[in-house]
Amino acid sequence: MADKIYNETEEKMKKSFGAIQRDFASLRTGKATASLLDSVKVDYHGAIIPLNQLASISAPEARLLLVQAWDKTAVGEITKGIQKADLGLNPMVEGNIIRVPIPQLNEERRKDLVKHCKKIAEEGKVAVRNIRRDANEQLKKAEKDKVISVDEHKKGADNVQKLTDRYIAMVDDLMTAKEKEIMEV
Numbered sequence: 001m002a003d004k005i006y007n008e009t010e011e012k013m014k015k016s017f018g019a020i021q022r023d024f025a026s027l028r029t030g031k032a033t034a035s036l037l038d039s040v041k042v043d044y045h046g047a048i049i050p051l052n053q054l055a056s057i058s059a060p061e062a063r064l065l066l067v068q069a070w071d072k073t074a075v076g077e078i079t080k081g082i083q084k085a086d087l088g089l090n091p092m093v094e095g096n097i098i099r100v101p102i103p104q105l106n107e108e109r110r111k112d113l114v115k116h117c118k119k120i121a122e123e124g125k126v127a128v129r130n131i132r133r134d135a136n137e138q139l140k141k142a143e144k145d146k147v148i149s150v151d152e153h154k155k156g157a158d159n160v161q162k163l164t165d166r167y168i169a170m171v172d173d174l175m176t177a178k179e180k181e182i183m184e185v
Helices: 002-025 072-084 107-144 150-183
Strands: 041-044 047-050 055-061 064-069 092-094 097-101
Touching: 002 107, 002 150, 041 072, 064 072, 072 092, 072 097, 107 150
Parallel strands: none
Antiparallel strands: 041 047, 055 064, 064 097, 092 097
16 A cells, blocks of 8 residues: 555655656757747637647757647637747748747846746645555555555655655756856856
């Protein structure tokens, strides 16, 4: 039973860490990446649809994204969606291709991005700690219901704590790497 709780906890922490990685990938640094536009939603015939379901996105150069709409009628809405996403990007339309130049980040914007990164990392750590709390409550309940022994409860709680420490260290490492990438001129 303690092993089952541990495995479920590890799976939840993995998912939480994956979400943090996706959030970090969508943050703008100096380089163009297709994941930069992951947060863009487009009003397409009255439905709000993620951009990557309406167009292909590529980064042919370090400072340029190309968005190729599959439906020519969606080009205007895609352009509006990119502008509304508040990423500081200014798309330019050429037929059914939208060029999105990635401007150089200024010092103030870099510092704001680092602050935002720290907020994402802190929220991620809180999520990991909440998962730990839930696992510890499950262990306590299992011991109370005589499903596991006191020793198994203690060992299970120690293992969950080690797992928590590992994931929090991974979040810190990710944060440090992202901060370095953002501050790189």
